[in-house]
Amino acid sequence: MNTVTRPRILVVGAGFAGVECVRRLERKLSPDEADVTLVTPFAYQLYLPLLPQVASGVLTPQSIAVSLRRSKKYRTRIIPGGAIGVDLKSKVCVIRTITDQIVNEPYDYIVLAPGSITRTFDIPGLTDHAFGMKTLAEAAYVRDHVISQLDLADASQDPDERASRLQFVVVGGGYAGTETAACLQRLTHAAVKRYPRLDPGLIKWHLIDIAPKLMPELGEKLGSSAQEILRRRGIEISLGVSIAKAGPEEVTFTDGRVIPTRTLIWTAGVVASPLIATLGAETVKGRLAVAPELKLPGDDGVFALGDSAAVPDLAKGDGAMCPPTAQHAQRQGRHVADNVIASLRGGPLKPYVHKDLGLVVDLGGTDAVSKPLGIELRGLPAQAVARGYHWSALRTNVAKTRVMTNWLLNAVAGDDFVRTGFQTGKAARLKDFEYTDAYLTPEQVRAHIEGAGRQG
Numbered sequence: 001m002n003t004v005t006r007p008r009i010l011v012v013g014a015g016f017a018g019v020e021c022v023r024r025l026e027r028k029l030s031p032d033e034a035d036v037t038l039v040t041p042f043a044y045q046l047y048l049p050l051l052p053q054v055a056s057g058v059l060t061p062q063s064i065a066v067s068l069r070r071s072k073k074y075r076t077r078i079i080p081g082g083a084i085g086v087d088l089k090s091k092v093c094v095i096r097t098i099t100d101q102i103v104n105e106p107y108d109y110i111v112l113a114p115g116s117i118t119r120t121f122d123i124p125g126l127t128d129h130a131f132g133m134k135t136l137a138e139a140a141y142v143r144d145h146v147i148s149q150l151d152l153a154d155a156s157q158d159p160d161e162r163a164s165r166l167q168f169v170v171v172g173g174g175y176a177g178t179e180t181a182a183c184l185q186r187l188t189h190a191a192v193k194r195y196p197r198l199d200p201g202l203i204k205w206h207l208i209d210i211a212p213k214l215m216p217e218l219g220e221k222l223g224s225s226a227q228e229i230l231r232r233r234g235i236e237i238s239l240g241v242s243i244a245k246a247g248p249e250e251v252t253f254t255d256g257r258v259i260p261t262r263t264l265i266w267t268a269g270v271v272a273s274p275l276i277a278t279l280g281a282e283t284v285k286g287r288l289a290v291a292p293e294l295k296l297p298g299d300d301g302v303f304a305l306g307d308s309a310a311v312p313d314l315a316k317g318d319g320a321m322c323p324p325t326a327q328h329a330q331r332q333g334r335h336v337a338d339n340v341i342a343s344l345r346g347g348p349l350k351p352y353v354h355k356d357l358g359l360v361v362d363l364g365g366t367d368a369v370s371k372p373l374g375i376e377l378r379g380l381p382a383q384a385v386a387r388g389y390h391w392s393a394l395r396t397n398v399a400k401t402r403v404m405t406n407w408l409l410n411a412v413a414g415d416d417f418v419r420t421g422f423q424t425g426k427a428a429r430l431k432d433f434e435y436t437d438a439y440l441t442p443e444q445v446r447a448h449i450e451g452a453g454r455q456g
Contacts, residue, residue, distance in 0.1 A: 013113035014040035017306035020333025056183035063402035085445035114273035116307035125246035127431040130266040164260035172267035173209030182363040272308040280442040284310035292351035305332035360386035
């Protein structure tokens with residue numbers, strides 16, 4: 001079989017779902033059975049759950065960025081860019097490369113795993129002044145920024161400026177926001193000891209969320225334990241509260257409080273990638289509606305999974321949808337690969353069923369709460385489970401070695417407070433990383449493809 005007639009499988013996204021799909025396709029397909037192409041702006045898989053530990057300096061950025069080209073058997077073609085539109089009728093994906101070229105990539109089977117973007121609201125000043133925590137660059141920038149606030153506060157002669165630089169606001173009481181606030185507060189608590197001119201009492205961390213509870217998935221007892229740990233550390237938790245407006249030097253809460261601060265970190269949830277809207281297909285709260293087999297109903301060869309797909313949770317039933325978690329994404333990736341192969345070979349597709357294994361929350365140091373298989377744990381046992389789970393989920397032995405080495409070094413030598421300065425002078429707010437204006441409308445996708453066809 002020559003390369004012209006081989007079926008073309010296009011995988012969009014190199015998160016947990018996309019990478020697991022590609023790895024399984026490579027293992028189970030013979031080289032002459034199909035061509036596999038992956039669309040991703042970065043040739044690495046980012047282990048997102050450990051991003052707060054990069055921001056706090058416990059882990060180096062490289063340790064959680066796992067190269068996609070490390071395997072000697074890797075034969076997948078990688079297109080460095082992002083998908084900005086899909087025409088299901090023509091079976092063409094429109095891609096914007098990292099050099100800003102627009103290319104059309106035809107496919108026979110497409111696996112949509114573009115992930116999610118930060119959920120924002122129409123809050124004045126939010127995207128201009130808030131930091132996100134969805135990418136490696138953002139985590140590195142936030143670390144530099146937080147340490148620079150200590151440096152600048154130490155150098156300032158203005159008490160008002162000093163106070164504003166030493167107040168930090170994190171919005172979002174889910175796992176990302178809670179772990180971010182916990183890890184960064186621990187960093188500043190350790191760092192202030194190296195600043196004898198600074199009063200440690202001036203450092204204040206605020207964690208706010210519009211919901212009535214932090215991490216409600218943990219349950220009443222564990223959720224309360226997590227809140228108690230954070231409050232004991234001095235983190236002020238405000239529930240039922242959000243941001244009314246954000247400025248460069250202050251943030252206004254919806255309860256009327258005005259907090260002088262130069263640091264607003266926004267982690268208030270995610271929404272499906274805007275790519276999904278370009279399909280013109282049915283969605284559920286912005287996520288692509290798929291069958292239990294992870295297939296788009298009515299479109300042969302179109303599969304979707306992960307954060308951007310509304311996958312029925314057959315283990316729970318009652319119309320529940322799978323939550324956008326790493327454990328579901330990884331398992332869906334393997335499952336969708338099996339169903340793509342079954343479609344290629346004319347076999348039956350199987351529905352996706354997976355029961356949650358539990359939840360882990362690493363609050364830094366020896367503080368953690370975990371709920372593996374429904375068992376509630378706190379303190380060191382919870383920390384062992386949390387780190388053990390993350391460590392085992394890393395895809396390569398090199399990544400596991402790097403992460404374990406970082407953990408051991410941090411435990412023995414403590415934190416360091418180096419500000420790299422790599423990001424100095426570069427814009428790094430929410431609006432600079434989301435690129436939501438890069439996507440096409442369904443009409444623009446069709447017009448682009450028809451225009452390209454006439455030119456060809």
